[in-house]
Amino acid sequence: MAKIEDFSVGPTGDGPRRKARENVRRERSAESDKPLSVAIMGQTGVGKTSLLNCLFGTDLAVGHVRPVTRRPEPVSIPGTSGHMLTFWDMPGIGESGAADETYLAMYLERLIQCDVVIWAFHADSRSTVYDERCLNGLLNSVAVETRRLIMSKLTFVLTKADTLTPPPWIFDMRGKQGTFGPGGALLRRLEEKAAYYESVFLEPRADILRTSTYCTGEFTVSDERLGFDRRGVHYRGHFSQQVCDAYSERYPAHKEVFSRLRDNHRVLPCSALFRFNLTRLMTGVVNRLGPAAVFHFRRLLQEVDELTGVPVDTARTYGNMMIWDGERGTKAFDLTELPL
Template sequence: MERVSVGALGEERLEKVRQGVRRERDAESGRPLSVAIMGQAGVGKSSLLNALFGTRLPVGDGKTGTCEPRCISVPGNSGHMLTFWDMPGMGESLAADPAYHAMYRDRLVESDVVIWALHADSASTAADARCLRALLAGADRQTRAELLAKLTVVLTKADTLTPPPWIFDMRGSHGAFLPSPALADRLSARAARFERAFLEPWADLLGAATYTTGEFAIGDDRLSFDGHAVRYRGHFSAEVCEAYRAAHPEHAEVFSRLRDDHRVLPCSALFRYNLVRLMAGVVNKLGPAAVFRFQRLLGDVTELARVPVEAMREYGNFLVWDGVRGVKAFDLARFPF
């Protein structure tokens, strides 16, 4: 019988371990990343995915739009896949919510990023805040922090906030919707209120992170960095962001990306408003490697804000009727551009 030395046997086992590590590394590098969209029923989660990717997911119109999770997968660079999960809306019924809580909790754990959608014209965040507390209940402090780090909060249907008016910046046959200065202030105030109500209660568990090119070299009690990432421990509020930007203007872009981790972003699927910023924020939150793996998606979003002029005409109009003469006094749809 052939004799096998102990050294050879040890080397053989070590090589098997090396092979296992390489397989796990390769599997992780090719792992599809996932983003879940959560929130109350009727906030426009499916409409947001349709606007981002040109899909035709059924949307609710006075009734439940999504009863089961639905997904859209899009390719990044080198075949990497990014999957968006459209989750059923919470708040349809007290009977259904416990099952939805379990479904949401599983998806929150499994997803790399979670977009939490709040209606921009909602008067309260209480229901969403209760849902978030229920999802985090029972988890230890570290797990709660990890789950909260996945959240990106958006205010959907910002187009419903008017007056003040929206501005359509027309460039030939297409254009882009922008809030007027007065409306921008209103949106900013609304976003700040939702941030205080929804995120600030978890301030001691929050953290922000973004990629860096390696030139960042600022550290303090809450800020840390390495050659690939910058991290902040706590709630990176607007006030914190401005303080860092004022002290270190050369790193203003890094601080803006950190701020995006906790910024509540108003957006509109109908007006295609802030969809570019939303996509950039999601990719940034996926981590330094994902920024390069999904750079193609960021390159593709330049068209996301473009709205055809003919479509714009259908989104709103005042028809002024002269009741004395019985004729139209004004009709925007007939106004020549």
Template structure:
């Protein structure tokens, strides 16, 4: 995912983990500030490996402004993720635990593995973008809700959602706090909470949508370049009220992240339908004109 976002060449392994130590990637903002991502070793390799990574994770989580926690979209199990998250946060202490939980952004990576139902390639000339079909979009929503319930909801008492304030927000509520720069919500900002606030204060729908993004599990695909732009927007929004302006160039570039060349799409997969009785090829995407 980081390789696609930033054009880097971090090692990727299909058979076994290849990230044994943190790798740094720095992206310049439009005012000289650097946005630095640390690619961390993954968890779930083994009990021994996970234990050796805990201290490293705690240190990085404490230093980071935003933490992207990636889970595989094609997985149904959350035991390893919840166990590691629990161990990290239990060792952190109350104050650090609250800080770390507020930084977490959960994404479901490899969403392209969820098929069928089919993905739709919206072709516009020589390029296009991938979109989930309606049944697949519903499945992605269900998977996201499953991970949110397992990984985010249990920490409701220490969760805090934050976003920038453009200056117009002013809502009196015991869970909401704000100043002229930022808006905060104490607790789990679920879809139900967002809907209730939007119904009561429709003029602030944008603020509540950004607060909801704090606790939304976002499906992503590096292969299909799906939802990478919203991920970048979410990361920058979490960096504070001035980050949107400091990293506007990064956000402008993010608009192009969804584009995939038509020539590349042929390499993503194909079914060849073969008539075994007549011995002829009936269908082959690689031979079809696009």
């Protein structure tokens, strides 16, 4: 049975215990007050900037033909009591060999400095070689312990999930707005895509993978791969869905803890255009930052939840197909003209 040692109990005159208690308090205070940062990386054109603009209502420049982001662009979000969370929009790799040399140096710096790093892939792609080569180059340029540190920060996402059609997306209309979600066949396709990228980028690196999450109260699991201390619960290796299911079945009281550990190694499909899975993305990032971040940025999570709604007038333009009757020279069908 693993348990956090409580230094707040015992005689205040006990010198070593009092000193230990003060050290813990200072450490917790410093952990709570430190500035937090997240970087978003990946190939040019995968939608990194669009994702940040959608999440935070910013107006960072987006290029539909040529790359626009040439240097790290910060977006700072205030929390409670002056706490700040900064998201760094990184230049996209894959533009040119010369540019990539500079950009990958920036990536390595942010991979070491930031608390969480989102690595984005285009959902409608099966190409992994270039990203794999770049990530391997970054990891091989540092010591093993730094590799473990970097991999513990990485969250992999599939952007532009809206480009996967057919089968169709479902728009759940509630009054003047609604939310997008995949139908059954499309959901299975997204899950297969996510599983494929997980098999490429996480499974082969199981020996250096570490995942952690916060835990309140007592953690009653004794396992060679699981550890527990003041900072939370830790797992050595790849926390796959099979591993998550096995632990959850054996220790149902800690199902939420195992779910958060799993989220750290889950490849998440999302869409800025459809505002799909944005809440899951932000919840996963903030949870990964620790319990202090969950407290300080709970308002941010609530606001992101509100951002998932898409106005009906906007949604109906996304999938419009106008059918022209060539024989009669007239328009046969136009979704934008149909009353809802």
